[in-house]
Amino acid sequence: MKLEKELKLKQPLASVNHEALLSLVRTSTLMQKLSNRFFSKFDLTDVQFNILMILKAYGAEGLSQQKLSEQLVVGKSNVVGLVDRLEKAGYVKRTSHPSDRRFNQIVLAPKGAKLEQRVEQSYFKEVDRMMNVLAGTEKRVLIHAMEKIRQYILTSKI
Amino acid sequence: MKLEKELKLKQPLASVNHEALLSLVRTSTLMQKLSNRFFSKFDLTDVQFNILMILKAYGAEGLSQQKLSEQLVVGKSNVVGLVDRLEKAGYVKRTSHPSDRRFNQIVLAPKGAKLEQRVEQSYFKEVDRMMNVLAGTEKRVLIHAMEKIRQYILTSKI
DNA sequence: TACGGATAGTTTATAGCTAAACTGTCGCTC
DNA sequence: GAGCGACAGTTTAGCTATAAACTATCCGTA
Numbered sequence: 085m086k087l088e089k090e091l092k093l094k095q096p097l098a099s100v101n102h103e104a105l106l107s108l109v110r111t112s113t114l115m116q117k118l119s120n121r122f123f124s125k126f127d128l129t130d131v132q133f134n135i136l137m138i139l140k141a142y143g144a145e146g147l148s149q150q151k152l153s154e155q156l157v158v159g160k161s162n163v164v165g166l167v168d169r170l171e172k173a174g175y176v177k178r179t180s181h182p183s184d185r186r187f188n189q190i191v192l193a194p195k196g197a198k199l200e201q202r203v204e205q206s207y208f209k210e211v212d213r214m215m216n217v218l219a220g221t222e223k224r225v226l227i228h229a230m231e232k233i234r235q236y237i238l239t240s241k242i
Numbered sequence: 243m244k245l246e247k248e249l250k251l252k253q254p255l256a257s258v259n260h261e262a263l264l265s266l267v268r269t270s271t272l273m274q275k276l277s278n279r280f281f282s283k284f285d286l287t288d289v290q291f292n293i294l295m296i297l298k299a300y301g302a303e304g305l306s307q308q309k310l311s312e313q314l315v316v317g318k319s320n321v322v323g324l325v326d327r328l329e330k331a332g333y334v335k336r337t338s339h340p341s342d343r344r345f346n347q348i349v350l351a352p353k354g355a356k357l358e359q360r361v362e363q364s365y366f367k368e369v370d371r372m373m374n375v376l377a378g379t380e381k382r383v384l385i386h387a388m389e390k391i392r393q394y395i396l397t398s399k400i
Numbered sequence: 401t402a403c404g405g406a407t408a409g410t411t412t413a414t415a416g417c418t419a420a421a422c423t424g425t426c427g428c429t430c
Numbered sequence: 431g432a433g434c435g436a437c438a439g440t441t442t443a444g445c446t447a448t449a450a451a452c453t454a455t456c457c458g459t460a
Contacts, residue, residue: 087385090392092313094299098366101373104381105273107388112270113315114395115263120418129445141252150408155250157271162447164410169445186408186455208256213398215259217390223262225383227245229376230265234248236375237272278448289416308438320417322440327415344425344438403460411452422441430433 115214122210126203131156132170133207136200139176139192146191148181175199273372280368284361289314290328291365294358297334297350304349306339333357 087107088096097103119130126133138155139146149167153160167190170176175196181187192200215223245265246254255261277288284291296313297304307325311318325348328334333354339345350358373381 085393087389100381101370102366104373104376104384105369107385108270109273111388111392112266114392115267118395131446159448208260211263212257212259214391214394215262217394218262218387222383222387223258225380226262226387227265229380229384230269232375233372234269234272236372237276287415317418318439
């Protein structure tokens with residue numbers, strides 16, 4: 085459906101630029117909602133699954149909350165609660181670093197590893213289903229366009 | 243920068259589909275953060291500015307919270323707090339519908355109209371600056387691609 | 401060795417978001 | 431006219447996010 089109708093706008097969009105921007109934001113919001121419907125089947129949120137995937141890649145050494153906050157691109161204060169909830173659910177383990185007690189080491193607990201394994205396949209299947217509505221060229225243009233916008237954002241403000 | 247580096251991924255991305263999806267999500271997240279840095283100069287959030295723009299289009303008659311929640315594509319319970327805060331700041335007025343007390347009428351207050359006016363120009367200038375990193379073709383492909391993905395999401399689940 | 405700066409994590413206050421349960425109002429039907 | 435269902439708004443509980451102020455730990459230097 086056309087974006088203007090979809091958003092029930094009273095006035096037509098002023099410019100192609102604004103239309104492109106709103107397209108992107110709206111689509112990503114809907115993807116977010118779909119993703120949370122998907123993960124809620126496993127009593128997870130998208131962020132929680134993301135953390136499990138990251139921790140999986142880091143294996144037994146795990147990560148500090150600081151590193152985790154960098155990977156997730158969120159503030160470190162946010163990570164406190166995220167890890168709290170995952171720890172309470174038994175999916176991750178939080179231990180103090182033996183030689184530097186400033187650090188916490190967050191590692192994937194067996195229960196979390198099992199869950200991650202179970203969700204992962206299903207997740208990638210969904211990703212493929214959704215993104216295959218695009219042609220190969222469209223995907224490449226999209227990836228390149230997104231890179232240019234990020235480039236602009238990261239240099240424009242710092 | 244390449245997405246894999248930007249996200250500091252330990253392992254390369256498994257598929258073009260996943261890369262395209264993460265590109266989109268990551269870019270939209272950064273746009274969100276940039277947008278909130280921008281609006282915070284006016285003591286606003288992106289959502290609040292969006293509401294002011296919507297209310298402006300509806301003029302003196304205003305909207306019910308129900309209609310507002312449809313326009314914003316958020317749950318109605320969310321609108322309660324959004325309007326609360328805008329009302330407290332003096333930007334909107336909330337009155338009971340004269341003939342049907344189930345409805346609230348939300349209208350833009352003069353203070354809100356003045357602020358909206360002031361922010362709007364600056365906002366569209368920023369939008370142009372950012373989106374003009376893309377060529378015309380890229381914008382058209384992007385808009386079309388986003389429409390296809392939304393189409394998929396809206397039909398796939400309902 | 402004591403001090404002061406840097407670093408990691410926590411707390412607090414605020415904002416936005418959801419789902420589910422609840423209240424109040426309206427209108428139709430019996 | 432009483433009652434019931436539909437609809438608008440509110441409340442509650444929980445998740446994610448920010449910024450700012452705080453605590454604890456470590457390490458280099460004087």
